[in-house]
Amino acid sequence: MMNKIKILANIFSKITVCVLLASAIYITVMCGLDAQISVMILWQILLVSAVCSIPILMYPDEEGKEVSKQGMIARQIIYFIYVNCAALGLGRAFGWFYFSKAKMVVLMEVLIIGVYVTVNLIVYVNDHMVAESMNQKLEEMRKRKDA
Amino acid sequence: MKITIINPFPDEEEEIIIKCRVLTEDINHLICKLKNGDRKITGYDAKGITLLALPDIFYFEATDNKVFAYGQKNVYEVKEKLYQLEEQLVSFPFMRASKSMILNLDKIRHLSPAFGGRFEALLENEEKVVISRQYVPVLKERLGL
Numbered sequence: 001m002m003n004k005i006k007i008l009a010n011i012f013s014k015i016t017v018c019v020l021l022a023s024a025i026y027i028t029v030m031c032g033l034d035a036q037i038s039v040m041i042l043w044q045i046l047l048v049s050a051v052c053s054i055p056i057l058m059y060p061d062e063e064g065k066e067v068s069k070q071g072m073i074a075r076q077i078i079y080f081i082y083v084n085c086a087a088l089g090l091g092r093a094f095g096w097f098y099f100s101k102a103k104m105v106v107l108m109e110v111l112i113i114g115v116y117v118t119v120n121l122i123v124y125v126n127d128h129m130v131a132e133s134m135n136q137k138l139e140e141m142r143k144r145k146d147a
Numbered sequence: 148m149k150i151t152i153i154n155p156f157p158d159e160e161e162e163i164i165i166k167c168r169v170l171t172e173d174i175n176h177l178i179c180k181l182k183n184g185d186r187k188i189t190g191y192d193a194k195g196i197t198l199l200a201l202p203d204i205f206y207f208e209a210t211d212n213k214v215f216a217y218g219q220k221n222v223y224e225v226k227e228k229l230y231q232l233e234e235q236l237v238s239f240p241f242m243r244a245s246k247s248m249i250l251n252l253d254k255i256r257h258l259s260p261a262f263g264g265r266f267e268a269l270l271e272n273e274e275k276v277v278i279s280r281q282y283v284p285v286l287k288e289r290l291g292l
Contacts, residue, residue, distance in 0.1 A: 003281075067263070069261075069262065069277075072262040072263045072265075073262065075263065076262065076263075123264070124260055127260030127264065127266070128259075128260050130260075130266075130283075130287070131258045131259050131260050131266060133292060134258050134266075134286065134287065134290050134292065135257060135258055137290035137291055137292060138252075138255055138256075138257075138258070138290065141252075141253075141290075144173060145253070
């Protein structure tokens with residue numbers, strides 16, 4: 001349970017930072033740098049980030065069944081569709097954009113994809129660094145055995 | 148390192164004393180080997196029974212209620228359950244990599260990240276196996292990270 005909360009908090013923080021950045025870009029493009037915005041938008045950003053973080057729990061844990069590579073790819077696709085629906089749905093509900101304005105919809109979609117890709121990239125880069133440090137240790141172990 | 152061999156007195160028990168400032172992993176392995184000897188596992192295949200040396204086993208995998216030991220090219224069924232192997236091999240370079248696999252760390256050539264926080268291990272025989280996310284912290288600990 002604690003492990004799940006840890007994973008959730010980790011992904012929530014990454015998503016929140018990226019959503020904040022995406023919101024800054026969106027507001028700047030749509031309303032300009034001098035736009036006046038309500039404090040409510042900060043809570044909306046947190047809510048969107050929280051809602052987009054929840055599906056991380058569909059990935060396997062200690063008690064869960066092992067998932068195949070195809071299963072993991074399917075989960076990634078489902079996650080992406082979910083994020084799109086959640087971000088567009090909540091964004092529309094909060095009045096961030098209107099479906100009748102194509103420019104707004106396109107920019108929202110571009111930013112959603114951008115956030116999704118960025119968060120995945122951060123996770124991948126972090127895992128890559130962990131893998132490299134483990135490979136280094138494996139190399140040291142091999143050298144000790146050969147010596 | 149100085150090695151000294153002393154003949155014990157006739158009524159004295161044979162003993163191995165290790166003097167070290169720090170108990171390193173290498174010394175631990177040596178102690179395990181002295182305690183357990185060259186441990187072998189009984190493997191079964193179509194040809195009959197084979198005694199498998201642990202260093203020759205790449206990984207154990209449980210499938211259809213059976214446990215198999217995978218070597219360089221051969222596969223043998225073993226009678227032990229995965230959890231039994233996990234207990235028996237605790238002092239050897241084997242670790243649980245997933246719910247259905249125990250992996251020989253000495254056979255890992257390279258690690259790389261995979262989908263969903265998992266890691267992929269490229270083994271010495273060019274085979275690729277997946278290390279589940281929940282066992283990555285164990286792997287890091289075993290590697291001293």
